[in-house]
Amino acid sequence: MAPAVEFRVTRYDPAADEQPRLVSYEVEVAAADRVLDGLEYIKRRLDPSVAFRRSCAHGVCGSDALVINGTVRLACKTLLQDLEPPLLVEPLATFPVIRDLVVDLTSFFEATRRVRPWLEAGEPIPEREFLQTPAELTAFAEGTKCILCASCVTACPVVKRGTPYIGPAAVVQGHRFVNDSRDVGAEARLRILAAADGAGACENFFECTKVCPRGILVTKRINEIKAMLQAGGYVKGDAADG
């Protein structure tokens, strides 16, 4: 028999339960299993009613960010062998729960949409490609790695505390576009990020950077935006640190 690991999973059906409860499962695991494999095991062998999101199963689609043993991670990119059992698996804390491990991400997607996350290409549009040097690409490339998993938002102490803040992911989106040599929409975006709940709400806790499964230096990018806001006269006060 394969070794068993105890999973303690948040269960919650809003139509039936007053509040979330933890249910314990014995999961048989293989050496290189991911947390997601454990959840699949529960669903297939022990209780088909447990609900969680997942799709790609290798860390590229952003579906399965969960709080695992107290830390936000992608279940499909976290190996069981790297964690201390028993496993505590909970939904992303800063969002309303729809059911079990599934949260309502409406506010997350709304926040990222506020920064106008689309390229506004300058006229004239060339017949072939815009020319862009490798260095110009590097200036914004990191932000394009974001998979909109919402890990950073859930990990952010400012968000957790309830201070109005557009959130790290939205600032990363803004960073990606204002630094793209093809884009002419920077001003509108920076205005939005200059608001009281914009980039300035970040207090440099670095929790976003720690949890980002894509290795984006989130805090650094936020501080670059803060510096642009200063330099462009969008906000007043001392230069941002970091």
Add this chain to the structure above:
Amino acid sequence: MTFARHDYDAVIVGAGGAGLFAALELGRAGAKAAVLSKLYAVRSHTGAAQGGICAALGNREPDKPLWHMFDTVKGGDYLVDQDAAEIMCEEAPGVVFDLEHMGVPFNRTDDGKIDQRPFGGHTRNFGEAPVRRACYAADRTGAMILHTLYQQCLRAGVEFYDEFFVTDLAFAGETVAGVVAHDVRAGELHSFRAPAVALATGGWGRLFRVTSNAYANTGDGAALALRAGIPLQDMEFYQFHPTGLHGLGILVSEAARGEGGILRNDAGERFMERYAPRLLDLAPRDMVSRAVYQELQTGRGLGGADYVGLDLTHLDAEVLDKKIPEITDFARIYLGVEPKEEMIPVAPTAHYAMGGVPTTVDGEVTRDEEATVVPGLYAAGEVACVSVHGANRLGTNSLLDILVFGRRVGRAIAEFVRGGKGPAWPAEALEGRREKVARWRDTAGGPAVAELRADMQEAMEAGVSVYRTAESTAAAREAVGGLLTAYGDVGVGDAAAAFSTELLEAFEVGNLLALAYVTAASAHRRTESRGAHSREDFAARDDARWLNHTLCYLRDGELEFRAKPVTITRFEPKPREY
């Protein structure tokens, strides 16, 4: 009982590259379109595409759409419809420039142009040597295209219904009237009335146990068409990619070989020298997968195990870090292998459906060998079979296919819906689905969804894998047929309405079973070897008898086959050597 009802000019089912480009075109044309997707758009599997999208831009060396077309036709073992392939290769540069103007962060040459790299089966001057044709954004090209299209759809005001699972197509007679969709979050059915519906639901790698495909890749759109009496085309041609991470199936893109990676067996031999002396590791996938399979069959896997090695150790660290950073990370995370120091253990993984819902070059779905159009129904992307890939798809041709034909479908629908509102909503469409869901939920003791899926995957892996025989395909067909019957009594072990993933899986398994049945039966019927369909008992290609497309119908449990002619315009079939 009341239901939420919606009225649109067009409903796009699926928010991958194909669906989003169609929606964007409709948005640009000012039509009222809704995109329904069982996943949030940015979770679609287009986001997993790594290696690139090809177009004869000629940025690194001379190239021509005609060479690209030849490679596509030859790569597809001459089962390609050449009119469609010509359109695709001609429109390729325009689509890539369109994407670049929308914001895709392509890697660049030093002088600022889109960089290009070699990929399997893409050659210069009709097969002379590999050519640099694949445009790429590191090894996350698909994610960049998906996000960019999504962003531009938001900008254009396209309406999204995220986490809406389409369960049925609605017809008034032969004409499309709209779709029925299950709102996953609330657990309620909705009707969407529209004169035009486009299927853009992607592939069905989940037919198999080891696959590069996401959990969501269950072929729902193809199954919807099949249930509506529309045949599926060329389902026996399913591509196995030679380099999936051992045991997991997670893809290691051909880009790794495009950048210089080499496949080796236990003796350290570059075995592709024996199978494809000219293109070596960059031969088309069907050939490389067979080569790997044969190495494994003859005990030449690494350490005698069931995988070979993908050797990247001789490449510059900078190439690994800049051009294929994600796939080298997959090897580290999931197998604990450092690609700079050791070979990556790889084996074939179920990857791509060449077959699917038959369409015209404008994405209109057709219902027979004369290509009679189903009014109002369209398909694009992996779910569709135009057919530009024939018996075997070349790498980087799928992103191209989904975008060229996604865009064409958007344009065709914009034209079509000027014609009016379409038929009234047929009330029975929704009632039937509601009763079925209620029955599933009441069923105790029926077969479990998870068991049906596991048994199906086992049968398909045993019978319809890289190599097939009359016996193996017949056994798979019988086994899956039995599971299809059992599915009639399936029980859903989840009573809650909100976000019932078990209910979704019940829908999905039904769809997979139908596709598995048609795939096994189509593979059984075709007594030749062509492209990805390799029959051990009929090892040669047989143009006299089989240079035609398979159409397979499944009506009331009965299979019916027809042959549809292949369109040949420029390139007469020749033996396929590399």
